[in-house]
Amino acid sequence: MSCRFHHLLGIEPLTREDISFILEQSRPFQEIQSHPLKKLATLRGKTVALAFFESSTRTRISFGTAASRLGADSMNLQAESSSLRKGESLIDTVKTLDAMKPDCIVMRHSSSGAPHFVQQHLQIPVINAGDGTHEHPTQALLDAITILDRKGRLDHLNVTIIGDILHSRVARSNIQLLGKFGAHFTLCGPAMWLPSELETLAPLGSSIRRVSNIEDAVRDADVVMVLRVQQERLHEPALPLDDYILLYQLTPERLRLAPSHAIVMHPGPMIRGLEIDPVVADCPQSCVLEQVTNGLAVRMALLFLLIGGPHDESKEALHAAD
Amino acid sequence: MLLIKNGRVLDPASKTDAVLDVLLDGDRIAQVAPGINAPGAEVLDASGLIVAPGFTDLHCHLREPGEDFKETIETGTRAAARGGFTTVCCMPNTKPVNDNASVTRGILERAAAGASVRVWPIGAASLGSKGEALAEIAAMKSAGIVAVSDDGRPIASAKLLRQVMDYCNSLGLPVIDHCEDTSLVGGGVMREGPTSMRMGLRGIPACAESIAVSRGVQIAELTGGHFHVAHLSCRESLEHVRAARADGLRVTCEVTPHHFTLTDELITTYDTRFKMNPPLASRSDRDALIAGLADGSVDCIATDHAPHDAASxxxxxDKAPFGIIGFETALALALGKLVHTNRISLMRMIELFTTGPARILGIKRAVAAGAAADLTLFSTTHQWTFRAADSASKSRNTPFDGAAFTGGPMATIVAGKIVWKR
Structure with missing residues (x-):
């Protein structure tokens, strides 16, 4: 089976089948992460451009490691050293990268829709590694495989997401993904980060309710996702940190209100003592580190599908015969 | 002498609707009558066409001085002529800002040298449109401005607005406000709603506009001045205008073709050609605007022609500038969205382009002997496709590239001269 899509710009345009396909393709790569020797030669000779216009540590390292474990080379563009600082337009920077002939570009940008815009100017696949407050599709995929591992299913889950939902691309991608599998979402956070329009995001067959009380929000949860508190957002509008901790920190007492089978997830970077109590972060229900490991598997699968897929291998065979 | 034969004269001023000839002598209309015989006059056959008073656009950006890579007075007015406009009022947010008489005179000199249609500058309300000190409004008025505005941004404070309204009231000038509570805008790039939520784009709530409209209405009441709402885009704003008028206040408003045509739901591909300010609104707001155009609450249609170079x-x-070009599609959109759909009559549409804006400026527009020989000839049936690449504007930023239209401008006559003909 070959890949139906050329880019990964978001979860929204994908079907349930697309998602299941990516998750199935991630399985073998998931296994590789526990091998003593983790490096494959599948994408040997291929180059992945990592264009992180917004600073990132874990996602960039995860994609870089995924590329390297597939045998691909990567080229790195980082926000701090970016020519954007010198006034170059995004499109010129990306075309310059493209002229170095990478086989795909993995891109993070602070503007929602930046990868969609870039993709119109490029032939090579574009993978969205987070765009503004829009989507972070690989995060939702790695969350999905983590949920599958822990719960054995993706269908009809009760999913509680706590934090700054309004500005969260992680929340949007997870709503799109788990929503396609009929999830019932409970969104919880300060009211100004929880506008009513959020309810319109629910994919067909799923539902979204907004709850301001965390005790109510976790009660029937199969999955509790804790979002990072973006401290830069606290000023817009001003929300005292202590209030946030008082009302929304996931503490052991609050987690106890959830079913004992509920799992706790966090996209990182996690700040213990702010959005999550350290005891919760380290408890058996927490799958924070599995999420990180699964990130490698999902990203390897995507790179493989988008630049190394079966139909490229046949091309290589042709070249070998020349 | 120019004789326009057999056109259907539609004149909102006199309520004339008849097939008549119009004889132009120099820059004046000499005669409007059936079967005029004028030996030696140049003849323009207008059979099957509408002959209307010249269209006035109360709101456009010609970018000169300062940004002639986006537009010039020459290219902008050529586009205006192709859109059927005989007069355009250009906003003062040029570089430098038109906040003093020498910039005003410079614009008028450039227009005299190379404009296809009449250019009536609008002066800044405050120096540099910075919202602090009053601009040289009286001096600009002697130089030729027809209104004041800090367009591009709102008049910064209620206090300044009060001063400007008082002052302009004494000078007989309308105050045009880009109504926006900037604290609510907060870096927003489209209208707040389900689409902005889905696209992860920062939203501007509709009340960012209506709060500022309400402010203007209350200052109009306080001062007795004439407050004109630029590019009104949502229902609540229109309610404020209606209520003000019911109270007898001098409050007027304009609506752009894109706001009565498009909605925010179209922003699904991050296409910056749909990015303008005020942003495209919801369907219910769009429908409210159409209702306002029909019932007389809206005074005129203005394009907010806002050219931007391709690179920008x-x-x-979120980094793209706001605005689209609008001269060449305005009439066709009004016909398509308002007249052909039977929401308004052809006469009402003409009013929105002619006597409507003229009333705001305190002038007359008519197809009558003695009136200025500025006429717009258009078809209601001509099938055509708008191609941005063929635009006379220097810029191409329009969501209507490739749009097929029924009806549009056919000839534009300014001061007795045909400045454009299809």
Missing amino acids: KDVEF
Whole structure:
């Protein structure tokens, strides 16, 4: 089976089948992460451009490691050293990268829709590694495989997401993904980060309710996702940190209100003592580190599908015969 | 002498609707009558066409001085002529800002040298449109401005607005406000709603506009001045205008063709050609605007023609400048969205382009002997496709590229001269 899509710009345009396909393709790569020797030669000779216009540590390292474990080379563009600082337009920077002939570009940008815009100017696949407050599709995929591992299913889950939902691309991608599998979402956070329009995001067959009380929000949860508190957002509008901790920190007492089978997830970077109590972060229900490991598997699968897929291998065979 | 034969004269001023000839002598209309015989006159056959008073656009950006890579007075007015406009009022947010008489005179000199249609400048309300000190409004008025505005941004404070309204009231000038509570805008790039939520784009709530409209209405009441709402885009704003008028206040408003045509739901591909300010609104707001155009609450249609070079629009959605070009599609959109759909009569549409804006400026527009020989000839049936690449504007930023239209401008006559003909 070959890949139906050329880019990964978001979860929204994908079907349930697309998602299941990516998750199935991630399985073998998931296994590789526990091998003593983790490096494959599948994408040997291929180059992945990592264009992180917004600073990132874990996602960039995860994609870089995924590329390297597939045998691909990567080229790195980082926000701090970016020519954007010198006034170059995004499109010129990306075309310059493209002229170095990478086989795909993995891109993070602070503007929602930046990868969609870039993709119109490029032939090579574009993978969205987070765009503004829009989507972070690989995060939702790695969350999905983590949920599958822990719960054995993706269908009809009760999913509680706590934090700054309004500005969260992680929340949007997870709503799109788990929503396609009929999830019932409970969104919880300060009211100004929880506008009513959020309810319109629910994919067909799923539902979204907004709850301001965390005790109510976790009660029937199969999955509790804790979002990072973006401290830069606290000023817009001003929300005292202590209030946030008082009302929304996931503490052991609050987690106890959830079913004992509920799992706790966090996209990182996690700040213990702010959005999550350290005891919760380290408890058996927490799958924070599995999420990180699964990130490698999902990203390897995507790179493989988008630049190394079966139909490229046949091309290589042709070249070998020349 | 120019004789326009057999056109259907539609004149909102006199309520004339008849097939008549119009004889132009120099820059005046000499005679409007059936079967005029004028030996030696140049003849323009207008059979099957509408002959209307010249269209006035109360709101456009010609970018000169300072940004002639986006537009010039010459290219902008050529586009205006192709859109059927005989007069355009250009906003003062040029570089430098038109906040003093020498910039005003410079614009008028450039227009005299190379404009296809009449250019009536609008002066800044405050120096540099910075919202602090009053601009040289009286001096600009002697130089030729027809209104004041800090367009591009709102008049910064209620206090300044009060001063400007008082002052302009004494000078007989309308005050045009880009109504926006900037604290609510907060870096927003489209209208707040389900689409902005889905696209992860920062939203501007509708009340960012209506709060500022309400402010203007209350200052109009306080001062007795004439407050004109630029590019009104949502229902609540229109309610404020209606209520003000019911109270007998001098409050007027304009609506752009894109706001009565498009909605925010179209922003699904981060296409910056749909990015303008005020942003495209919801369907219910759009429908409210159409209702306002029909019932007389809206005074005129204005384009907010806002040219931008390709490079500045070919960027991330949130980094692109606001605005679209609008001269050449305005009439066709009004016909298509308002007249052909039977929401308003042809006469009402003409009013929105002619006597409507003229009333705001305190002038007359008519197809009558003695009136200025400024006429717009258009078809209601001509089938055509708008191609941005063929626009006379220097810029191409329009969501209507490739749109097929029924009806549009056919000839534009300014001061007795045919300045454009299809």
